[in-house]
Amino acid sequence: MAFITALDPVVVAALLGGTGLIVGSFLALASVRLPEGEGVVAGRSRCRSCAAPVRPRHLIPVISWLTLRGRCADCGAAISPRHPLIELAAAGLGVWAGLAAPGPTLALAGAVLGWQLLLIAAIDAERFQMFDVLLIPLILTGLLQGASQGWDVAALRLLGATLGFGLLWGIAFLYARLRGRTGLGDGDPILLAGSGAWVGAVGLPSVLLWAALAGLSVVAARLMLRKAVRGDDRMPFGVFLAVGTWLVWLHGPIGL
Incomplete structure (x- = not known):
C-alpha cells in the first residue's frame, strides 16, 4: 500500500x-x-x-x-x-x-x-439512447467510492443522487405538461443521479453549468459552420452531462 x-x-x-x-x-x-x-x-x-x-x-x-x-x-x-x-x-x-x-x-x-x-x-x-445497465452501475460506483471515504460522505453522495434525479425528472415532467412533448430523455435524470452520486449535491450546479456550456459550444460550432439550428433539434444531453460530471469530479465545483 x-x-x-x-x-x-x-x-x-x-x-x-x-x-x-x-x-x-x-x-x-x-x-x-x-x-x-x-x-x-x-x-x-x-x-x-x-x-x-x-x-x-x-x-x-x-x-x-x-x-x-x-x-x-x-x-x-x-x-x-x-x-x-x-x-x-x-x-x-x-x-x-x-x-x-x-x-x-x-x-x-x-x-x-x-x-x-x-x-x-x-x-x-x-x-440518442442511454441504458439502465450502464446508468445504475454509475450510481452504485459513485456511492461505493463515497463510502470508502466514510459513511458521512456516502450519505452526502446519496443526497446528491436523489436531488440529481428529482431535479431533472421534475424539469422533464413540467416541460412535457407545458409543451405537450418530451424535452429530456428518460435516461437524463438517472445520469444526473449518477453525477450526484460522484460529486455530491454541492457539485450538481457546476455539472449543469458545464453541461450547458458544452451544449452551447456545439450550437455555436454549428452556427460557425453555417448549419441550420432549430429549437426542436435533438441534442445528446447525456454527452454534456458526462462532460460536466467528469470536470467537476476531477477539478471540483466552480468557485470552490
Whole structure:
C-alpha cells in the first residue's frame, strides 16, 4: 500500500493510460453491441460485414486498426475509426485522471468514472439512447467510492443522487405538461443521479453549468459552420452531462 501511495503521478498516468487502451477496446465493442441487444461479454469479436472472427493479433488497441488500414483482414470491409478513437479517448481519460487526481487511489476512481461516462456518452451521441445497465452501475460506483471515504460522505453522495434525479425528472415532467412533448430523455435524470452520486449535491450546479456550456459550444460550432439550428433539434444531453460530471469530479465545483 505504501508503494502504491508513493507512486509518481506520471507513473500513475502512464499505467492508467495503458489500461485505458485495453478498456477502450472493450468500450468500443460494448458501444456497438449493447444498442443492438447483443451480448457484451460473451462471444468472440467478429467483423460486422462478413462475421469472420477477429484474430487475436488483430485485437491490439489502435495498432491493429492502423496496420490493417482500417479494413477487415478477411473481407476488406471498412472498420469504423470510432474504435481506435474510443480506445485513445479511454487512454486519454486515464492519463488525465492520473495527472489531475490527488493520489493513485483517487486517480483510479477518476479513471473508472471517466471510462463509464465515455461509454454512456458514445452511445448517446450516436443513438440518442442511454441504458439502465450502464446508468445504475454509475450510481452504485459513485456511492461505493463515497463510502470508502466514510459513511458521512456516502450519505452526502446519496443526497446528491436523489436531488440529481428529482431535479431533472421534475424539469422533464413540467416541460412535457407545458409543451405537450418530451424535452429530456428518460435516461437524463438517472445520469444526473449518477453525477450526484460522484460529486455530491454541492457539485450538481457546476455539472449543469458545464453541461450547458458544452451544449452551447456545439450550437455555436454549428452556427460557425453555417448549419441550420432549430429549437426542436435533438441534442445528446447525456454527452454534456458526462462532460460536466467528469470536470467537476476531477477539478471540483466552480468557485470552490
